[in-house]
Every structure is written in C-alpha cells, then in structure tokens.
Amino acid sequence: MSVAAPSAPSTEIVSVQNLKVRYGDTIAVDDVSISIRRGEIFGILGPNGAGKTTTVECIAGLRRPDDGVITVLGLDVHAHARELRERVGVQLQTSELPDKIQVREALELFASFYADPMDPAELLSLLRLEEKATTRYVNLSGGQRQRLSIALALVGRPELAILDELTTGLDPQSRRETWRLIEGIRDEGLTVILVTHFMEEAEYLCDRVALLHHGRVRATDTPANLGAGLGQRISFRATPELDLTALRALPEIRAVSEQGGRLVIEGTGDLVAAVIGELVTQRVVPEQTRVEQSTLDDAFVALTAQADAELATAQPARAA
Ligand code: ADP
Numbered sequence: 001m002s003v004a005a006p007s008a009p010s011t012e013i014v015s016v017q018n019l020k021v022r023y024g025d026t027i028a029v030d031d032v033s034i035s036i037r038r039g040e041i042f043g044i045l046g047p048n049g050a051g052k053t054t055t056v057e058c059i060a061g062l063r064r065p066d067d068g069v070i071t072v073l074g075l076d077v078h079a080h081a082r083e084l085r086e087r088v089g090v091q092l093q094t095s096e097l098p099d100k101i102q103v104r105e106a107l108e109l110f111a112s113f114y115a116d117p118m119d120p121a122e123l124l125s126l127l128r129l130e131e132k133a134t135t136r137y138v139n140l141s142g143g144q145r146q147r148l149s150i151a152l153a154l155v156g157r158p159e160l161a162i163l164d165e166l167t168t169g170l171d172p173q174s175r176r177e178t179w180r181l182i183e184g185i186r187d188e189g190l191t192v193i194l195v196t197h198f199m200e201e202a203e204y205l206c207d208r209v210a211l212l213h214h215g216r217v218r219a220t221d222t223p224a225n226l227g228a229g230l231g232q233r234i235s236f237r238a239t240p241e242l243d244l245t246a247l248r249a250l251p252e253i254r255a256v257s258e259q260g261g262r263l264v265i266e267g268t269g270d271l272v273a274a275v276i277g278e279l280v281t282q283r284v285v286p287e288q289t290r291v292e293q294s295t296l297d298d299a300f301v302a303l304t305a306q307a308d309a310e311l312a313t314a315q316p317a318r319a320a
Pocket of ligand 1: 026047051053054
C-alpha cells in the first residue's frame with residue numbers, strides 16, 4: 001500500500017451512470033455510463049449530434065439530466081455545484097464574453113475567482129496571446145478566441161478540465177502547440193475530458209476514448225486497442241496463379257477484395273504470417289507488399305456504420 005493511500009481519493013474522478021437527456025422528443029443521451037480516472041486524457045468522440053456536448057454539459061453541472069447519476073471528484077454535480085466550479089475548468093464551444101473586454105482583463109477577472117490561480121501572464125505566453133493582451137474580445141480572430149477560452153478554462157488550476165472541440169478553428173501549428181500544452185498540463189496531474197471529432201487529435205492526446213453515436217456509448221478503450229480490434233490489412237500485386245480459395249479459407253482472413261490491381265486482405269490475429277505462409281506454399285511471390293494497421297479512424301467508421309445498420313434493422317420506422 002502506498003504512503004498516500006489513507007487520504008488518497010479514488011482513482012475514479014468522474015463517474016457517469018445511466019445518463020439520459022431528452023430535448024422534447026429527441027433522446028440526446030440514452031443510458032450513457034462512463035468512468036474517468038484521475039490523470040488521464042479521456043476523449044469523447046462521435047459524429048455530429050451524437051450527444052457529446054450534452055454529456056459534457058451534464059458532467060460540468062450546466063445541464064440537469066432527465067435520469068442518471070453523475071459524480072465528479074467524488075461529489076454529486078448538483079449538490080456540490082459551487083465547490084466543483086472551483087475545481088473544474090470548462091471550455092465550451094461558445095464562451096460568452098463581453099465584446100469590449102480585453103484579453104488580459106478577461107484572464108485576470110477569471111483568475112480573481114480562484115484561490116490559487118495560474119499567472120495570467122504565463123498563460124498568455126503559453127497560448128501565444130501576449131501580443132493580443134490589450135485587444136478587445138470582439139476584435140480577436142476565431143483561433144485567438146479559441147485559445148483564450150482554453151486559457152480561461154485552465155486559469156483556476158482545475159483538477160479536471162472539460163474541453164469541447166479544443167482545436168476547432170486553429171491552424172495546424174496552433175493545434176500542435178495546444179496539444180503539447182495539454183500534454184504538459186496532464187503531466188502535472190490534470191485530468192482532461194476532451195470532446196473531439198478529430199481522430200488525429202484523439203490518437204495523439206487521449207489515453208482512452210468513448211465513442212458515442214446516437215446518444216449511446218458504442219465502445220470505450222485506448223485508441224490503439226480500438227484500431228487493433230479491427231485488425232490488419234495486407235495488400236500486394238496479385239498474380240494470376242494465386243489460388244484465392246485456399247487464401248480465403250485461412251481463419252485469420254475476414255475479407256479479400258481487389259482494389260486498383262492490388263489484392264487487399266483484411267483480417268485479425270497473425271494475419272501477415274498466415275498470408276505469407278500460404279503464398280510460400282503456393283510458390284507465389286507477392287510484389288509491392290504493404291501492411292497497414294487499422295487506425296482509430298477505421299474503428300470510428302466501422303463502429304458508426306455498424307450502429308447505423310443496427311438502428312435501421314431495429315427501428316425501420318424511425319427513418320421516415
Ligand atoms: P454533439 O455534441 O455530439 O454534436 P449534442 O449533444 O449537441 O451532440 O446533441 C445531441 C442531440 O440533441 C442532437 O440530435 C441535437 O440536435 C439535439 N440537441 C442538442 N441541443 C439541443 C437543444 N438545446 N434543443 C433541442 N435539441 C437539442
């Protein structure tokens with residue numbers, strides 16, 4: 001047992017159980033359960049309308065769910081809303097600031113709400129907003145507003161930061177810089193919930209992700225495991241003497257197709273060894289061989305397509 005154990009809080013920092021949210025007839029969030037551990041960057045992924053923003057608004061205590069239980073830092077989000085405002089930083093898609101407020105003023109104002117805030121000057125520098133310190137909010141570009149909203153979410157040294165579409169509207173360089181900033185802060189112990197539809201961002205930053213679709217969690221895992229679950233793809237230039245029937249019979253193979261003169265073989269397990277073994281048996285020499293591991297992006301596409309297909313079968317009337 002570690003020395004800190006008696007007073008150490010649970011490693012679970014956010015618990016969402018059976019969350020349900022309706023807007024009129026629309027079920028935006030349908031029985032979502034998520035558990036987030038201290039110190040991780042947890043991604044909430046999904047296509048538009050999946051229920052991501054609604055879910056994080058509930059975790060942030062900004063929206064009352066119709067059903068379900070949410071605890072953050074071991075506290076019920078509504079019963080302890082005041083205390084949690086001090087300990088949770090929130091960057092939502094639209095941050096409402098007065099047009100005339102200057103960047104530094106806004107940061108200093110937000111800093112004044114907290115007992116031990118970060119130094120606004122340091123944050124200005126970290127988010128490359130120094131030159132805009134005296135610029136009014138209304139005169140900032142989209143990317144600058146975005147960076148300011150990140151700074152405002154972090155200024156109170158939160159234990160949990162909820163960041164919705166962190167880098168939308170940022171140019172590639174600012175995006176990379178923001179990723180490194182978030183990584184650096186995570187390394188100091190911050191837990192981050194990141195809502196994103198950028199697979200590259202999730203792959204780069206997130207320790208684990210939950211994939212939401214039509215208000216439900218379709219999968220929760222590390223980005224690498226989600227990709228690996230789909231397996232691998234090996235492709236090469238096919239030669240006429242290759243016996244496809246024998247190849248298709250291999251247990252590792254899920255699908256064989258021809259694309260642009262190349263044979264594309266998808267499968268799981270020790271796919272590459274199995275395919276090469278079969279080619280050797282058949283004395284076929286593959287040319288221009290390429291092996292690819294499935295990515296989070298592939299998993300996203302596959303899982304959302306599978307969910308759509310299930311929905312179409314289960315509720316044919318819903319499409320009408
Ligand atoms: P996401 O963030 O994944 O795009 P949202 O949580 O914003 O998804 O929305 C989930 C569903 O709820 C969508 O169908 C959306 O149209 C609907 N919705 C979101 N906010 C409202 C609202 N204020 N009033 C009515 N419907 C809403």
